[in-house]
Amino acid sequence: MAGGRPRSFDSDVALDRALEVFWRQGYEGTAISDLTKAMGISNAPSLYNAFGNKEQLFVKVLDRYAEGPARYIREAFDQPTARAAVEALLHGAADATTDPGHPRGCITVQGGLACSPAAESARDELTARRAAGEAALRERLQRARTRGEIPAGTDPDGLARYFTTIYQGVAVQAAGGATREQLHGIVDMAMTLWPEQPAA
Amino acid sequence: MAGGRPRSFDSDVALDRALEVFWRQGYEGTAISDLTKAMGISNAPSLYNAFGNKEQLFVKVLDRYAEGPARYIREAFDQPTARAAVEALLHGAADATTDPGHPRGCITVQGGLACSPAAESARDELTARRAAGEAALRERLQRARTRGEIPAGTDPDGLARYFTTIYQGVAVQAAGGATREQLHGIVDMAMTLWPEQPAA
DNA sequence: CCTGTATTTTAGTAATTGCTAAAATACAGG
């Protein structure tokens, strides 16, 4: 058994480049030729050989996104309190969606909100990932209520939906050109809705 | 001078049908063939003759949207108080983005957040319209402060950005499958940030 | 009926789409 011809490109670097393109142009606005060009792959067959088809590459790119530019999301949940987690999540979003080193906004939001029937699976993948984020936040808030971090009368589901809506709205604002400072201001306002435990 | 061959389709009906397609599939996910099929126009040249090119048709469709399914936005500004206006705007969004008679969400948000260079003008058109909506709200809130509807210490720009963010987040939520009731709940929460005039 | 006009229809353009079969190539191990 042997090794075969070596890859002419680095898989992770190529995924990062593909991420940039999908992020900036969305799933349907991105052509395979855009990808090969950006990824440093000279011919389409090499791309298909390494990453499957466009749809499968998109999923790999989303995973790469979650581990790279959007890692702050997972890390936000490491905060000791639910409030600190939400703050880290939203202020992290304000930073990440305006990072000059990346396209503006969030690929999970702008990657494919509306699309042709041919791209439905990509859209569904994005919808599922947004829903998963909201679910994680919901569970965190439920735990926070059990632990007494927030009042017993609070609705964790509604609160999770509210902060998720802020997150997604911030992403749209960023895509539209809002500045980082403006986004942090929005987040500060949104956080004033945090249900404080009435002083005992 | 004479009349020429009569149109085989109604322009307004055709625009409504085109709106549905662009709304559901976005600018770049919509092909001319999708449009002619939905609009009841048998051949592409008739479409180009009547509406110009794809880009120009898209703009006409956005105007039709503003006068039709999104008329509630303009009408919200007719409310006597700024608070009532924002409430009408956001609760109207909760209803409009979940209207079973139309695609979910808001075409101005999901029509083209990220796109290929070829669709940049459509994306810019959408960005400009969202910015115009935010500007209208900002001016309304500035007037509200002058009139004493909201405290003198309030920041109308930040407030306008906040409510616009809610609006856009609601649109994303709707596109992702949130129910009408859930969206109204989000709006109710968002409205609790309204700056009340301290009781004199 | 004839003319002028504005539409529809026919037939097409060049370019691009996502994708692939088959051949050429470059390495590792023996």
Added chain:
DNA sequence: CCTGTATTTTAGCAATTACTAAAATACAGG
């Protein structure tokens, strides 16, 4: 050097993209 393996390269697929020139058609007014 030879074999096996995994890649790259070449060449191409059928389908679709936005769009258009030119001819056919259907009406109004005279």
